[in-house]
Amino acid sequence: DAGVIQSPRHEVTEMGQEVTLRCKPISGHDYLFWYRQTMMRGLELLIYFNNNVPIDDSGMPEDRFSAKMPNASFSTLKIQPSEPRDSAVYFCASSPSTGRLRGFGSGTRLTVV
Amino acid sequence: DQQVKQNSPSLSVQEGRISILNCDYTNSMFDYFLWYKKYPAEGPTFLISISSIKDKNEDGRFTVFLNKSAKHLSLHIVPSQPGDSAVYFCAASYNNNDMRFGAGTRLTVKP
DSSP, X not given: OOOOXXXXXXXXXXXXXXXXXXXXXXXXXXXXXXXXXXXXXXXXXXXEEETTEEEXXXXXXXXTEEEEEEETTEEEEEESSOOGGGOEEEEEEEEOTTOOOOEEOOOEEEEEO | OOSXXXXXXXXXXXXXXXXXXEEEEOOTTOOEEEEEEEOTTSOOEEEEEEETTOSEEXXXXXXXXXXXXXXXXXXXXXXXXXXXOEEEEEEEESSSSXXXXXXXXXXXXXX
């Protein structure tokens, strides 16, 4: 079975540019989560979707961050404009409605210079 | 608002000895706790979990202990192996939606 698939694996961009991170959840999973990993705060929940609908985006740091889930098999996290402090590893995860286990993707390492 | 805390950023143990990773939480509503393991350049993978109705769960070399009164859980790895070297995240939830993670502890097992 395919796990959560994220792309790209690495992204290096200049400050001010738009960045789009992509995620394909595990087939059949109703929930999709976006996390950001930093040294200081560990894994922070940014936003999560249930059945493609955003449920809680209180973790999104600023209006520069936005996320969409146009269908059950695809989600994007967009940062516009990007700033150096956005540099982190961004993880996508999914889970079924009946369980508490999350399957994680391999992450996107974002570097904003 | 760090509801789940892992106060030790790193831990180093000798192969064959016990590794003990600790985690504290503040929200008494949490009723399910998990440990995830993360290797470099990979996403976290589920390791072991425990429900709040239990105080211990064992799976092979891994045992998780829960002390609800102290709002504390720990992961014991016995015996530790070099392949256990990774970052370990503690997580807690009270429904499927809201799962909070700690900052992680980097475990190094020396041969």
